[in-house]
Amino acid sequence: MVMGKALHLGVDLVLVTTALAGIHRATGYKLNTAQLTDSKTIDGVLEKYLQVGETALDYATSQMRAFP
Numbered sequence: 001m002v003m004g005k006a007l008h009l010g011v012d013l014v015l016v017t018t019a020l021a022g023i024h025r026a027t028g029y030k031l032n033t034a035q036l037t038d039s040k041t042i043d044g045v046l047e048k049y050l051q052v053g054e055t056a057l058d059y060a061t062s063q064m065r066a067f068p
Helices: 002-027 040-066
Strands: none
Touching (some): 002 040
């Protein structure tokens, strides 16, 4: 039960960051993580989180091109 909820939360987090990556590519708007917090540690974690979305979007795009 707990593993199912954790998996669901993980997938939801990846979907959110992938949507943010799509917005970034389509409009050029990028979330300013430095404005959200003063902590360099949290800023680094947020940047890595956003990078997961970029990677997921790259993978999804390459799969769509390979298998139309």
